[in-house]
Amino acid sequence: MPRLITAALLGALSLTACAQAPQPPAKQEAAAAPAPAPQLKPGQGATPDERARSAVAQLNPRAQVDYVGAAPLPGFREVIAGGQLLYISDDGRYLMQGAVIDLQQQEDVMQNSAALAQYRTKLIATIPHGEKIVFAPPNAKYTVTVFTDIECGYCRKLHEEIAEINRQGIAVEYLAFPRMGLGSQDHKDMISVWCAPDRKRALTDAKAGKSIPSRDCKNPVTMEFDVGQRVGVSGTPAIFSAEGIQLGGYLPPTALRAKLDELAAKKAPAAAAGAAP
Incomplete structure (x- = not known):
């Protein structure tokens, strides 16, 4: 299961796009790889932001977290890691990726994330x-x-x-x-x-x-x-x-x-x- 969740951080492939080939880690990076990070427990951290970061690190210690902020969904933090948008519960226990539909506005709030759009635009x-x-x-x-x-x-x-x-x-x-x-x-x-x-x-x-x-x-x-x-x-x-x-x-x-x-x-x-x- 952890492997499947880690793979989810890489995002889903579009049915109207040609898939990227798997990218093996470079040899020189492997030689200089840092010592494994200590095992993190769900919910570790004093604040919701810290718990969100620890949740990502628990799944993939190499994943770079570029942004953490309040999500439109109450009780969740909005996280950008590896170019992907995630919602992680404030206690660091639950992770969501995919579609979150606002029935009142009739829109996918994850797809229309202002934080993710701004992050992409700047890059x-x-x-x-x-x-x-x-x-x-x-x-x-x-x-x-x-x-x-x-x-x-x-x-x-x-x-x-x-x-x-x-x-x-x-x-x-x-x-x-x-x-x-x-x-x-x-x-x-x-x-x-x-x-x-x-x-x-x-x-x-x-x-x-x-x-x-x-x-x-x-x-x-x-x-x-x-x-x-x-x-x-x-x-x-x-x-x-x-x-x-x-x-x-x-x-x-x-x-x-x-x-x-x-x-x-x-x-x-x-x-x-x-x-x-």
Whole structure:
């Protein structure tokens, strides 16, 4: 059971995304691994925040807790660990991951977590715009970030529709996420794409199955892969709104536009309320 719970911290794979290959720990990390943390008991800690942290450490001592705060659900703390959102009871005994539906508001409060969205937005913002491969229409209404792989079938399908996505008023900012892992041929091929003189052409050719010249240079592929893991990407494509909301894996252009319109409609009343005197 502990193994299953630890695996849950890695998140569920989308049915419209290509799964990431398991990533074995690096040899050098294994050699320098710290001594095992002492066994923690459920509820250890003087405060709900401390008990939430100890609960995560009990399941996975290596998991990095990036945020702990009050959850919308009374009696629980909201925790971001490994890019995943968890609810842990104030006594540190119970953990929830998945969907928590607010029946009054008719929404999934975990999916719409402001803390998780802000965390993702800040991480993605650490990547300079010039390191992204951007397909944008004039005067785009929306911009999405897409963690992509050149081998994934769903990534290729999404890119086949990039012109229609742009016609929907959506700019796509691609970040590299070689799902086979660092050091793989997939990783090397994506470096070749990001080192090409014309990145957009190289990415389009690679996603079409065409061979591209092998290249190497100072590139952001490893950095973008790391950011993807930290925001909880477990498969590609992974599409995020400008506000840090994960919109899905693959989505058809009209469905993507509909989701963005829905987010904008929900955001408008909140913005108006904030601007009111």
